[in-house]
Amino acid sequence: MEKYTPEFSARETTDTLKDWVSPSTIKGKLVISFILLIIATGLCNVISLFSISILQKNINNLKYIDKANQLILLLKYNKQNSISNDLSILNRNLTSKLQKYLLSLIKSNRIDSDMRKELNFYINKIKNNKITSKDLNKLLSILKKLSVMTEHEATFSRRITLWFIIYLPPVYIFASALLAIWVIAPLERIRKSVSSIMDGESTSLPIESAANCKECAELVYAINKMLHALECKHHQLIQSEKMAALGRVTASIAHEINNPLNNILLSADLLLEEQNISSETEEVLKDIVTQTVRARKIVRHLLEFSRAGKPTAKAQIDLIALINETINMLRQQLKIGKIKVFKELPSSFVCVEGNPTQLQQVLVNIILNSIEAMDAGGQLMIRLEKTSTEAIIKIADTGPGIPPEVADHIFDPFYTTKTKGTGLGLSVSYGIVKEHEGDIRLESEPGKGAVFYIHLPLASKYQC
Numbered sequence: 001m002e003k004y005t006p007e008f009s010a011r012e013t014t015d016t017l018k019d020w021v022s023p024s025t026i027k028g029k030l031v032i033s034f035i036l037l038i039i040a041t042g043l044c045n046v047i048s049l050f051s052i053s054i055l056q057k058n059i060n061n062l063k064y065i066d067k068a069n070q071l072i073l074l075l076k077y078n079k080q081n082s083i084s085n086d087l088s089i090l091n092r093n094l095t096s097k098l099q100k101y102l103l104s105l106i107k108s109n110r111i112d113s114d115m116r117k118e119l120n121f122y123i124n125k126i127k128n129n130k131i132t133s134k135d136l137n138k139l140l141s142i143l144k145k146l147s148v149m150t151e152h153e154a155t156f157s158r159r160i161t162l163w164f165i166i167y168l169p170p171v172y173i174f175a176s177a178l179l180a181i182w183v184i185a186p187l188e189r190i191r192k193s194v195s196s197i198m199d200g201e202s203t204s205l206p207i208e209s210a211a212n213c214k215e216c217a218e219l220v221y222a223i224n225k226m227l228h229a230l231e232c233k234h235h236q237l238i239q240s241e242k243m244a245a246l247g248r249v250t251a252s253i254a255h256e257i258n259n260p261l262n263n264i265l266l267s268a269d270l271l272l273e274e275q276n277i278s279s280e281t282e283e284v285l286k287d288i289v290t291q292t293v294r295a296r297k298i299v300r301h302l303l304e305f306s307r308a309g310k311p312t313a314k315a316q317i318d319l320i321a322l323i324n325e326t327i328n329m330l331r332q333q334l335k336i337g338k339i340k341v342f343k344e345l346p347s348s349f350v351c352v353e354g355n356p357t358q359l360q361q362v363l364v365n366i367i368l369n370s371i372e373a374m375d376a377g378g379q380l381m382i383r384l385e386k387t388s389t390e391a392i393i394k395i396a397d398t399g400p401g402i403p404p405e406v407a408d409h410i411f412d413p414f415y416t417t418k419t420k421g422t423g424l425g426l427s428v429s430y431g432i433v434k435e436h437e438g439d440i441r442l443e444s445e446p447g448k449g450a451v452f453y454i455h456l457p458l459a460s461k462y463q464c
Helices: 026-081 089-107 113-127 133-198 214-272 279-307 319-329 331-336 356-373 425-435
Strands: 315-318 339-344 351-354 378-386 390-397 439-444 450-457
Touching (some): 026 133, 133 214, 214 279, 315 356, 319 331, 319 339, 319 356, 319 390, 331 339, 331 356, 351 450, 356 378, 356 390, 356 425
Antiparallel strands (some): 315 351, 390 450, 439 450
């Protein structure tokens, strides 16, 4: 099985200040939504307070206008009934109050410049005690206009205030709903994708479900990684069950076949030792011996396959020494095949726990496959790497490569594309590596060679 390779590099990262104000993160969306609501609330409060302030000023102006009208009517009445032009003490008191109310109207800034000039003109007349009945009538007319204007403004301010009181809550609810949809939209897309996985319509979450959302991208990556790990475990379980069942069957068949093959081989050898046999008979007997040996080889592979999953005694193994020993053992085959070997091995020990014979068998199987693939010669690269938890053996050749449809079944028992192959070499290798709690995988493209990766856990304590 190949290791999971994410389609995008959305891994868990450290939060930055930019993430808290970016619309591509959920936390950023929440902060932006909160700020927008605060700004909207502040603006609405300012507008409401401004409207209430204007309404209060208009109410005060109406009070001033009403009192000014009453004083003007009293002054008119007194002027009509006075004997001389001199004002009485009462009139002086009334004109003083009228002046005060008119000045209050001017200071309120709720009247236009022309009306303010007219009011100032009559205020000066009142100060100089030169107000006449005609002037009072003119003042009444001005105050009437001002009253109508003020009532209109008061009505408008009242409507604005009522509008905010009545309609603002629904607008807030609607805006909050839109912001909530904006925030949870990526999560909703992920939920739908997860539902499609549960319904069997897909096997992983699409990248599009995490568009414009950093946390969602990390979540999709984690879920896809988990799904792939579960798929690998499921595949391994099926493979283990398949190999266990086949192992039991092949062991039984191999033992049954091995005995008659031994008898056939022994009988053929005895007949070949006879002196008076014809050349034709000798040729047939040699062919029998050759095919019997080939059959015994197949039986041996069957027995190795049946024993691949059984527990064996383990010891600490230095992989550097094991690789060198294996290459030395296969030097004749490499020489005949015109294969140049390149090694990249660490300078220090790389120790694993396992059965050295079995692990060497894995290396032999893979190297022999590479030699057979490079029938016209080539290069073989063997690299050993070490991480904090595992050793990785990389075996790469310059052969023709393996098509994807073949690579998918490369570790299946009895699957082979060779005319003389048994299809058990890599199956046995797969079982041995899994028995050692490791992993073996293939990467290959047609025309670009094949690369086998063997992952083995490091020994807890180095004693090799």
